[in-house]
Structures are given as C-alpha cells and as structure tokens.
Amino acid sequence: MNPTTDAGNTAGTPDARKTGPVSPFDFILFGGTGDLSMRKLLPALYFRHCEGQLPQDSRIVAVARAEHSAEEFREIMESEARSHISESDFHQVCWDQFLDMVHYRQVDVTEQADYRQLVDFVIDEPSRVRVFYLSTAPSLFNRICQGVHEAGLVTPGSRVALEKPLGRDLETAQEINDQLAKYFSESQIFRIDHYLGKETVQNLLALRFGNVLFEPLWRSEHISDVQITIAEKLGVEGRGKFYDQTGALRDMVQNHLLQLLVILAMEPPATNHPDAVRDEKIKVLRSLRQMTKTEILDNTVRGQYKAGAYADGAVPGYLDNDDIPDDSHTETYAAIRAEINSWRWSGVPFFLRTGKRLEDKITEIIINFKKVPHSVYETADGFSTPNQLVIRLQPQESIKFRVYVKAWGDDMHLQPVHLDMDFNDVFKKRQMIAYERLLMDIIRGDLTWFMRRDEVEAAWEWIDPIRNAWDQSSQPPKGYTAGSWGPAAASGLISREGLTWYEE
Numbered sequence: 001m002n003p004t005t006d007a008g009n010t011a012g013t014p015d016a017r018k019t020g021p022v023s024p025f026d027f028i029l030f031g032g033t034g035d036l037s038m039r040k041l042l043p044a045l046y047f048r049h050c051e052g053q054l055p056q057d058s059r060i061v062a063v064a065r066a067e068h069s070a071e072e073f074r075e076i077m078e079s080e081a082r083s084h085i086s087e088s089d090f091h092q093v094c095w096d097q098f099l100d101m102v103h104y105r106q107v108d109v110t111e112q113a114d115y116r117q118l119v120d121f122v123i124d125e126p127s128r129v130r131v132f133y134l135s136t137a138p139s140l141f142n143r144i145c146q147g148v149h150e151a152g153l154v155t156p157g158s159r160v161a162l163e164k165p166l167g168r169d170l171e172t173a174q175e176i177n178d179q180l181a182k183y184f185s186e187s188q189i190f191r192i193d194h195y196l197g198k199e200t201v202q203n204l205l206a207l208r209f210g211n212v213l214f215e216p217l218w219r220s221e222h223i224s225d226v227q228i229t230i231a232e233k234l235g236v237e238g239r240g241k242f243y244d245q246t247g248a249l250r251d252m253v254q255n256h257l258l259q260l261l262v263i264l265a266m267e268p269p270a271t272n273h274p275d276a277v278r279d280e281k282i283k284v285l286r287s288l289r290q291m292t293k294t295e296i297l298d299n300t301v302r303g304q305y306k307a308g309a310y311a312d313g314a315v316p317g318y319l320d321n322d323d324i325p326d327d328s329h330t331e332t333y334a335a336i337r338a339e340i341n342s343w344r345w346s347g348v349p350f351f352l353r354t355g356k357r358l359e360d361k362i363t364e365i366i367i368n369f370k371k372v373p374h375s376v377y378e379t380a381d382g383f384s385t386p387n388q389l390v391i392r393l394q395p396q397e398s399i400k401f402r403v404y405v406k407a408w409g410d411d412m413h414l415q416p417v418h419l420d421m422d423f424n425d426v427f428k429k430r431q432m433i434a435y436e437r438l439l440m441d442i443i444r445g446d447l448t449w450f451m452r453r454d455e456v457e458a459a460w461e462w463i464d465p466i467r468n469a470w471d472q473s474s475q476p477p478k479g480y481t482a483g484s485w486g487p488a489a490a491s492g493l494i495s496r497e498g499l500t501w502y503e504e
C-alpha cells in the first residue's frame with residue numbers, strides 16, 4: 001500500500017515544495033480546549049491560514065466535554081489561542097476568517113451516543129480528508145479510535161494523529177499500536193514527535209545530503225564524538241503528578257533525543273519517499289548497542305534537581321513540590337553514552353543528555369571532528385578542540401562551524417574561528433513553528449516526519465533495559481543544584497574519554 005496515496009490527496013513521492021493550498025478538509029480536534037490545542041495547534045492552523053494554505057471551506061471542530069456555545073468557544077480562542085500569537089504576526093482579517101472555520105462540539109468521548117454530533121457535522125463531505133487529532137490524555141486514545149470507528153466516521157481519506165507519550169515501555173506501546181491497527185491502516189497513523197517538525201532538524205538532512213562537503217567526513221574515521229543536549233530551565237511545577245510517573249528517560253530520551261540521534265546517524269535514503277526515509281531511520285535504532293546491566297550503570301547518569309537559584313530568584317527542589325512523594329527516585333536528568341553498531345559509526349560515542357532546571361534552555365547537537373593526524377603549525381590551544389559543528393535548535397536556530405585559520409601577523413600561528421550562520425539573519429522571515437509543518441503534512445498525507453510503528457517500538461526496546469536497570473538499582477539519582485548543568489557524575493561520564501560537554 002502506498003503510504004502517501006491511499007490516505008488521501010497526495011500522489012507518489014511527496015511534493016517537497018509544499019507551498020500551495022491543501023484540499024478542503026475536516027479537522028476534528030479532540031481535546032480542543034486543552035493546553036496543547038490553545039498553545040500550539042490552533043495558532044499553527046491560524047498561521048497556515050494566513051499563508052493561504054487552508055481553503056476557506058475547510059472545517060476545524062474542537063471537541064471536549066465542557067458545555068460551550070459557539071460564541072463562548074470563540075471567546076476562549078480570543079483569550080487563549082490568540083495570546084500565543086505575537087502582535088507582529090497577528091492580522092485581524094485573517095484571524096476573523098480563521099474563526100469562521102472553527103467550530104465546537106460538546107462530546108464526551110467515552111459516551112458512544114455523543115459521536116452522533118460528529119457524524120452530523122461531517123456527513124455532507126464523506127470524501128474529504130478527515131483528520132482525527134488526539135490531543136487528549138493517552139488513556140483516551142483507544143476509546144476515541146473505537147468511537148470514531150463504531151460511529152462510521154473512518155473513511156479511506158481519514159488520518160489519526162497522536163502525540164507522545166506512546167506508551168510507558170515496549171509492552172504498552174505495542175498495546176497502543178495494536179489498538180490503532182484495529183481501526184486504521186499504518187499509512188493513516190501519524191505519530192507525532194514535534195522535534196521532527198523543527199526547521200533545523202529537517203535541515204540536518206539538507207546539510208548532510210544536499211552538500212558533498214560533510215558526507216565523506218560523516219563517519220568514525222573523522223568524527224571523534226557526538227553530543228546531543230536538550231536542556232530546560234523549567235521544573236515540573238503543575239505537572240508533578242504526571243512527571244513523577246514518567247521521568248526524563250521516557251519523557252525526552254525515548255523520543256526527542258533518539259530521533260535526533262537517528263537523523264544524524266542514518267544512511268542517505270534512496271528517495272524522499274516517507275518509507276525510504278523511515279527505513280533508514282529504523283536501521284539506526286536497531287543498530288543501537290544494547291548494554292548489559294553493568295554497562296548501563298557505567299554508561300548512564302540519572303539526576304534529580306535540588307533547590308537552587310537563577311538570576312531572577314530561588315526555585316524549589318523536585319522533592320519540594322507538593323505532588324511529588326518525599327522518597328521519589330524519578331530522574332529529572334539523564335545522560336547516556338550510546339554506541340551504534342555499524343561500519344560508519346563503530347567506536348564513536350554518542351553522548352545524550354537532557355534535564356530540567358538546568359542552567360539554560362538549549363537544544364543543540366555537537367559534532368566533534370578528530371584532530372589533524374600531523375600538524376606542522378602551532379595553535380594556542382594545541383588543537384584541543386578540533387573542527388566542530390555546532391547545530392543549535394533552540395533558542396535560536398543556527399549552525400556554527402569551527403575551523404582553524406592563520407591569525408593575522410607575521411608568524412604562522414593558527415587560531416580557531418567560527419563560520420557562523422543564524423537562520424534568522426539569512427531568511428529574514430517568520431520561522432514556522434514545528435506544528436505548522438506537521439499539521440499540513442498530516443492533511444497532505446505525507447508521513448516522512450512521523451514515526452512508524454517499528455520505530456517507536458525499537459526505541460522502547462533500547463530504553464526498557466536502561467529503565468529496568470535504574471529501577472532495580474539501590475542507588476538514588478544523583479542530586480544537582482537547580483540552575484547548574486546537572487550532576488558532577490555526568491561530567492565524569494564524558495571526561496573519562498578525555499572529552500568535555502560543549503558549554504558555550
């Protein structure tokens with residue numbers, strides 16, 4: 001079955017340019033009053049409408065249990081969704097047109113009779129692309145899929161989109177996937193990791209496969225190590241109950257960090273067809289070296305933040321939150337040394353780290369190249385940090401390449417400088433938020449930037465033994481002060497190989 005054609009309005013290999021309007025669609029947004037809908041999904045659809053990509057007769061219907069008239073839901077959108085659109089990006093005419101496309105239906109997804117309202121809503125357009133976006137608690141995913149199926153809402157042009165967390169481990173992920181498969185074909189299922197919608201993540205493929213410069217060097221002969229960091233300044237306030245059941249390994253490593261690693265490490269796909277790309281991604285996930293329990297304890301660090309301070313004031317520790325048990329061992333920080341069993345990556349460590357309440361909010365990828373084998377020139381730093389590619393995803397998307405040049409003067413003395421490219425300076429236009437691209441891809445039926453079932457399950461297969469080793473360990477997570485770069489042991493993890501974490 002062709003993953004781009006059987007689910008709707010695209011044909012064959014996806015149109016990489018994607019600049020035109022999509023065909024009229026019905027977008028059923030379950031959890032349409034929730035945080036994700038108001039902060040990201042509805043603003044993303046508004047932006048795409050302003051760019052002329054949403055035909056005016058498309059319909060977006062927000063669904064939740066609360067009773068709201070159409071007028072009341074408009075007011076909620078005015079006060080919540082609109083506050084996530086900056087003044088400079090706000091256009092009254094566009095906004096009013098967008099509001100005309102948005103509707104509200106009061107539906108309790110656990111009550112089958114309530115689906116009648118959705119049937120009545122879409123019944124006049126059976127052949128349209130129909131998106132069921134599940135922006136609710138994962139515990140409702142199966143019920144919604146069953147509900148739309150039993151109500152006869154699932155058509156050949158339907159797609160279902162769902163967010164992480166896709167399970168807590170391999171077993172629960174398989175259960176979710178089995179349930180989805182009862183009602184939708186794999187080509188109708190859009191599993192979202194919103195990092196894959198980020199401009200710089202997609203640019204990684206452009207950088208690697210659109211230039212001859214990097215690809216010959218992109219291997220163990222020339223790369224010493226790779227570091228991927230997703231650092232947050234926020235703590236868990238308000239989400240403590242959810243977070244304490246989850247932890248950094250499940251919340252960030254299983255999805256975002258592994259997806260970044262995969263994009264960096266994958267082989268060039270034969271085409272830009274979604275399955276050509278995803279076939280290469282799954283090979284990397286399956287090549288991740290499985291560690292024994294002893295190796296896991298030796299190659300990973302988990303931490304938990306203690307009270308600390310930022311420039312704007314003190315913050316409480318993880319265990320100081322009212323909704324966290326005093327004896328919680330949940331990690332708010334994880335660092336892992338991973339290896340990939342392949343000719344290309346043999347012997348290259350991939351250091352992954354993520355944490356809450358760290359010094360800065362940063363997502364970046366560092367590729368450290370090896371030293372020149374023999375240099376007749378002198379440098380102030382003795383080539384201690386050789387060529388280095390710094391790819392920053394947050395807060396501002398940029399790429400920096402560190403090279404040695406001759407410093408001005410009469411001696412042949414080398415000095416590192418940065419070839420520095422800030423995408424804001426280059427493109428000088430509003431940067432799309434990740435969801436804009438992903439939502440349009442769902443409507444178009446392009447699966448390239450969504451996780452296939454086997455990817456999600458292979459990621460859990462690698463994560464589960466780490467989770468189990470940590471759970472069985474008598475050692476609590478290492479403490480670190482809020483506002484620092486994490487536990488000292490994480491520096492030890494990397495320094496024993498003569499390396500340091502890149503911290504600007």
Ligand code: NAP
Pocket residue numbers: 030031032033034035036037063064065066107108109110134135136137138140163164165
């Ligand atoms: P949320 O703010 O708690 O919203 C949940 C939504 O579901 C509300 O609209 C709620 O409205 C509705 N709902 C709950 N029970 C329902 C029922 N029985 N029938 C119909 N509607 C029901 O959740 P969220 O933060 O937006 O998260 C949504 C999903 O995205 C979750 O899976 C989450 O893990 C994932 N996610 C969220 C974020 C984020 O930044 N928020 C980031 C990544 C992933 P009523 O109570 O009125 O029914």
